[in-house]
Amino acid sequence: MNNNGLNNNRSRETALVISQEEISEGIFNLKIKFRDDYTALKNTLPGQFVSLYVSDGSMLLPRPISICEANVEDMVLRLVYRVVGSGTKAFSSLRSDDTIDVIAPLGNGYDFDKIISENNLPDDASFVAMGGGIGIPPMLGVVKKLHEMGKKAYAVLGYRSNDLFLIDDFKKYSEVIISTDDGSVGTKGTVIDALKASGVKADVILSCGPLPMLRGISSYASENNIPAYVSLEEHMACGIGACLGCVCKTVDVDEHSHVNNTRICTEGPVFRSSEVIL
Amino acid sequence: MNLSVDFAGVKMKNPVTTCSGTFGSGMEFSEFADLNMLGAVTTKGVASVPWEGNPTPRVIETTGGMLNAIGLQNPGVDVFLERDMQFLKGFDTKVIVNVCGHSEDEYLDAVEKLNVEDAISLYEINISCPNVKSGGIAFGTDPKMVEKITGAIKKVSKKPVIMKLSPNVTDIKVMAQAAESGGADAISLINTLTGMKIDINRRSFALANKTGGLSGPAIKPVALRMVYEASHAVNIPVLGMGGIQTAEDALEFLMAGATMVAVGTANFNNPKATEEVVKGIEAYMERYSVDDINDLIKIL
Known part of the structure; x- marks a missing residue:
């Protein structure tokens, strides 16, 4: 795993x-x-x-x-x-x-071959990478990899305002959809609002951002039956899985810890949203 | 040159081990450091059944150290024996198993289950964790309780027993003597000092548990003083720890009275810290033509 x-x-x-x-x-x-x-x-x-x-x-x-x-x-x-x-x-x-x-x-990143097979995604599946704030940067590597694999990728990026850092990099690899807190660019509101407004149908969602955003994505995905992945963060001490400082609650008993906690630094930071309690 | 020491009847190839909780069971660190270099690996606290531990945030850095309130999350003794112990058997190092519990019965239950494993050299009994509500420090700050629980564990244990003491007491000598009276084969100290940090931007406690255990170089002078006091108040060996980052730090503890030393928080900064402490002690002995490490122990 x-x-x-x-x-x-x-x-x-x-x-x-x-x-x-x-x-x-x-x-x-x-x-x-x-x-x-x-x-x-x-x-x-x-x-x-x-x-x-x-x-x-x-x-x-x-x-x-x-x-x-x-x-x-x-x-x-x-x-x-x-x-x-x-x-x-x-x-x-x-x-x-x-x-x-x-x-x-x-940590455990996005293994797209595994994600495709686990979710029986068709060749023309739409991959939607959602990033909010400082959760935007890791999504660049995601769309770049999908682009290399010849997959259809969309980046839905949530900014505070019209200071759209990294936007030109994202445009090289994916179609870009924007939401802003102040409405100065794209859809005023959340990345979910922007996704809905775009009319893009997601077959799988990959995401990183503040906890309220990830919670929103997790419930949107489960309501609409879309597989979703979230990238989590937490204070860490060792970073390699030994100290158990950076855990997240899990739905099922974790294979390594044998309790309902999983290590963000090792089993994560990328989790299936249905497996973790945010 | 002899680096080996006799610790409560167990021959260790050198006096360096790990602080419980900072090294897992060695599995993760084995990618970064050579476990064969260590006198012993001291494992993360294990209880008779799995423990969930505390909510997050569980760790936060402070000046010269860190606070943790993991709450002794562990997979329970059955998984520990099947997985972690089998892994550790692949290395040429001794194993000290740290044991935790919420009650006397839970400690005894865990020790009885662990007794079947021949590859365990010693138990270190954690009666000093500041981050669990019952057990832990509640036992470790009352000398009568320390003596009683030590005696009870000694009755069932098939291995030598190290009692791990809390520094959150008025007089460490009294606690050390209580463990000795209870029949402890050794003592280890110090566990973490209870501390707190407030996040002024969020206007809340930095740790979900409000308080946590302070470790790291910030606590080294306190730890050294307590190791010195405790080791001169009892006739059983002492495993000294608290802020050791380098061989020079380790040598201070040995000279103050510790027969063995443990490296903890330093592992987070440098995953090779344990290995480097062993090599640094050797280099010191070469420099000063010391043939036997025992000639440096408790010389003050």
Whole structure:
């Protein structure tokens, strides 16, 4: 069940910062490069994350940051994150040629072959990737992968206002549908409102964003009988499945924990929405 | 050069183990660190039946440390024996199993079930978890209760018993002596210090449990003082822990009176921390021409 389980030969690596810029207020676009023989990176899937360490030792715990795009040929990961606390603030001062310690890739991402077979999706199925706020970046890797696979992909993106970060990247791989909180672009309201207004019929939904949005998607999907996947976040300590800090409640008893809790860092962060209690 | 120590009758190839709860059962960390390098692996607390643990958020970073309120989530002793113990048997390291319970009966039930497994070297009895309502710290802060529960566990245990003590007491020496009077083969300390953090933006507690256990380098001086006091108040060996990140930290604990040391929160910052502590102790011994680690233990 876990496509990124044990013995993937991952390690805490020192990666090289290629570039970083602020692409929207408080949102940073960071590209980091790994050594060429770091083979663990080759299997990176959309929806996975990395643990970033504050290199000066002033903070202990790694910060989980979702992968926006993986360019494994060049051993480069693109991370787009929002500054929310002391850890992300420290990362935001990184410049080209700095180094950053990181474990990658982590967690269970989107395995589309499995998603297609599990849900008996037809070849022409519509994949709808929904991202809200800082949940938008990981959806870029999702539509990029679907584009490579020749699948029909839509990106439904929820922004606060007309500051549409990453929109040009999304347009390369998918049709883009927008919702904004203030109604300045696209549909005023939620990503569900925008999906309904677009008339696009989703065969499967892939999503990342704030909890109220994911709850909305989960109930919309179950009411309309659409398989849906949600990407969750939680405070983590180890990031590798040992500390049990980052759990989410589950409908059934979890195979690993033997209670109704599952590890977001290991069994997740991507879950079938019907399996977790949000 | 000899790094091996005798700990409550068990020969450990070196004095380094893990703090319960920071290392799972070693399975996840085995991708990052060589378990064969460790004197012992101390496993996450296991109870007679599965425990759900606390709501999230369960962990939060604080200055120089972190708070946790996991609430001893565990899959229960049956799964532990079938899965985690079988995994650990593949490594050349000793196994210390941490045991938790809500009541005396639950501790005894878990110990009796674990007794069948020969590959377990010792039990560490958690009477000091600050994050569960009954059991845990409720036992660990009353010397009469410590003595009583130690005695009860000793009666059923087929392995040497380490009692894990709480630092949330007025006089650690009294607690150490109570465990010794109850028949404990060893003591370990310190468990986490009860703490709190408030998120001023959300105007609420940072942890769902309101309070949590403080660990990490912030607690090291407190832990070292308590290990020193406790080890000089009893005649049983001490497993010292609390904020150990490096070999230098570990050596301080050994000199203060610990026969073994455990690395905990440091694993989250550096998954190779345990391995590096062992190598660093060796390097120290080489530098100062110390032939036997035992010549450094309890020298102060």
